[in-house]
Amino acid sequence: MGEFELIESFFWRRPGQGPRRAVVGNGDDCAVIAPAPGMQLAVSTDTLVEGRHFLSTVDPRRLGHKALAVNLSDLAACGAQPLAFTLALTLPRVDATWLQAFAQGLLDLADEHECELIGGDTTAGPLAIGITVMGEVPVGQTLLRSGARAGDDIWVSGFPGEARLALEAFRGTLHPGLSGDAFDATRLAMEAPDPRVALGVGLRGVASAAVDVSDGLLGDLGHVLRRSGVGAMLALDTLPLSPWLAARPRAEQLDCILAGGDDYELVFTAPPARREAVAALGDTLGLVLSRIGRIEAEPGVRLHVSGLDGEGDATPVPNRWASFDHFRG
Amino acid sequence: MGEFELIESFFWRRPGQGPRRAVVGNGDDCAVIAPAPGMQLAVSTDTLVEGRHFLSTVDPRRLGHKALAVNLSDLAACGAQPLAFTLALTLPRVDATWLQAFAQGLLDLADEHECELIGGDTTAGPLAIGITVMGEVPVGQTLLRSGARAGDDIWVSGFPGEARLALEAFRGTLHPGLSGDAFDATRLAMEAPDPRVALGVGLRGVASAAVDVSDGLLGDLGHVLRRSGVGAMLALDTLPLSPWLAARPRAEQLDCILAGGDDYELVFTAPPARREAVAALGDTLGLVLSRIGRIEAEPGVRLHVSGLDGEGDATPVPNRWASFDHFRG
CATH class of the missing domain: 3.90.650.10 (PurM-like C-terminal domain)
Structure with missing residues (x-):
């Protein structure tokens, strides 16, 4: 299994799961989502950089959780219900054990909030995790x-x-x-x-x-x-x-x-x-x-x-x- | 002017501009956007990392242009009209000349496509540019x-x-x-x-x-x-x-x-x-x-x-x- 296939197996090819909340899921040039009628889309983005936002010794499962949690927190502050997110992962190396634990922490929290991973990319470089999250909020009810x-x-x-x-x-x-x-x-x-x-x-x-x-x-x-x-x-x-x-x-x-x-x-x-x-x-x-x-x-x-x-x-x-x-x- | 204020002045506080396409613009926990009736939202994300996707000697104005262009290209491949984007910028240092040129290249292309910068963050670290772009496409007409x-x-x-x-x-x-x-x-x-x-x-x-x-x-x-x-x-x-x-x-x-x-x-x-x-x-x-x-x-x-x-x-x-x-x- 090549390195990209390995990464894909943790994040994208989860057993028995096609797109759930997306109209078009990951794997095309874009994912496509549709807010429910009467809903607007709340969008927020946050990046975590090693040494700046987390210690290199952190449990990767907790890191995966936190990377999404800080973004869901922005949705919470606006009164938005999570819908979907994208993940931009920069990795110094491909470490299967680390990646599997990171993915589990991330996706467990995503599943808890029914927030679907709809896109992203992985590049080689110093460890950083960039997430953009999207949520739904009824027209005019955003907490400001x-x-x-x-x-x-x-x-x-x-x-x-x-x-x-x-x-x-x-x-x-x-x-x-x-x-x-x-x-x-x-x-x-x-x-x-x-x-x-x-x-x-x-x-x-x-x-x-x-x-x-x-x-x-x-x-x-x-x-x-x-x-x-x-x-x-x-x-x-x-x-x-x-x-x-x-x-x-x-x-x-x-x-x-x-x-x-x-x-x-x-x-x-x-x-x-x-x-x-x-x-x-x-x-x-x-x-x-x-x-x-x-x-x-x-x-x-x-x-x-x-x-x-x-x-x-x-x-x-x-x-x-x-x-x-x-x-x- | 502090470093954050400097960055904000280039990206967020452009003369005479409040939110244009967003319902709630940058500056709250989330931005809020609303696709037009009959439209779905196409979403894509791409990160450019120095040394991997661009040379350190690149003109920052061209780099700003390219960082958004590669994301708009994903929308184009789906037949989506650009709507808004978020910017996650990781910078090794705050260099006003560099930032101003980068912002100009980025925002000139954004303006050309009426694609509004609705959120993002800036962190210290090795140079990387993460963008998540959102566009509109009529229901069922996404190019797959x-x-x-x-x-x-x-x-x-x-x-x-x-x-x-x-x-x-x-x-x-x-x-x-x-x-x-x-x-x-x-x-x-x-x-x-x-x-x-x-x-x-x-x-x-x-x-x-x-x-x-x-x-x-x-x-x-x-x-x-x-x-x-x-x-x-x-x-x-x-x-x-x-x-x-x-x-x-x-x-x-x-x-x-x-x-x-x-x-x-x-x-x-x-x-x-x-x-x-x-x-x-x-x-x-x-x-x-x-x-x-x-x-x-x-x-x-x-x-x-x-x-x-x-x-x-x-x-x-x-x-x-x-x-x-x-x-x-």
Whole structure:
């Protein structure tokens, strides 16, 4: 079996599967897809580069999962249901064991979300994974960054900060270090994030704005604030803490949660009248949804040590929590 | 101006331009596009890696053009009209002069085809350009590789082989070498191919199958033959020769035309009853369309030295014309 045939066998020639969601599947010059009537197509693209977005020692199965997860997370932030994706794989060599595990992690997550691999190519070069994902969203119901209004609540899903905690453990900067359990759990959060697709779909018509946390909660919330022309207050005592984060020093907790990034949780805003709807959605999905602040008319972000009603001390956002920049960071 | 702002200024913040073809443009988690009623979406993706698909000395404006052109060529081969594309750029450094020229080459071609840049990302790493392109095609009118039938004519657009001639000139393998004019002209064909979008759209309802010549005429025609379950005869004397190729030794001509690749011309099949329609399309587009062979029921490719009616000698396809393989070649 030649190298290309080997690659094709992992990604394209899966037993018993012709095109499922595509009109024309992989193998022609283009794949052809058709959004359902009344649906528009949401499109996003993200590339993961070795040494920049993942460590060379990562389990290839987790890497396959994560490469698609970070793209599905963008669909989630728009309230789109996954439909299909393309894969551009750059490989330094053809390693069958590695490829099989990578493909399994990638395609297991794709199957879970019924997101069909419809095209792509493989080239020789430094390891990089480029994915473009397409999803469906009903006309006019896309969750945008620009819809937040003064008075809206600010919510976050899950436990942002765990991925950063794991990264710092890898870097050896934590004192004290993590326990074995904490390291395994936070490493899983970093290496195999769970994209909040069902949450995004459930937030259609409920949230006024949404964004996924890829660069850090403060940085990504900042995108919403700028596009919406508003500001925000965040109550630090309301930030959700996983057991692993709860055991860490307070300054480290805040660094990880507010500026960590790589979380792929959703930050969203909704009018106070929708609090019950948001709570019901969290119950249905078995997902912790925390109300962490409020949209205000005045631009900028103000951090309150405690109290969603703003009775705590307001402090400016420290520079060290500026958003991650791939060319600086 | 920071590095990211610089990149954004070249690609995203063009004067006087909001989203044009997208419902939601770049800057949110996803872009949103909506195919027109009765249209399906054709999707293709191609990555260009430095040292593998282009030389490090290439003019960045031509590189920008080519990165999109090879993707538009896939749309052309399906008869799709370009709609939008995403760009995943991996850059070893931020060089404003280089980026500005690259963006201009890319966006000039995008504007020419009304193909909107709707998303993407930039990461630090070895130079690579990943593009996923989306186009519209009327329901059921996609040109496929699988539609060729025994008795159909085989056609090719333009002058395949020029890109390979230029590549061999760069490699220093040509004896005699190319004149300055020939080098400039064939280098332009290699570095800035013209995707046959209008031809692809015009071939809807005319061609029975189509493919673009990226890996070599014989190799790409082979995809059509396998998918259609047919074979072909090609008449070597009918292969079109540009002035630059016409001046070369015959063996070199055939190597370049049949196995050169990187041409981005279309090879297509059509019933003999559509010869006038094909000729009229060539006239309308000002594009040379050459009838070079015929689809036959018997699998495999037979080369005839002369004569479309097969009166010449039939020879098997030499091994040296096997298709280019990125992991072997």
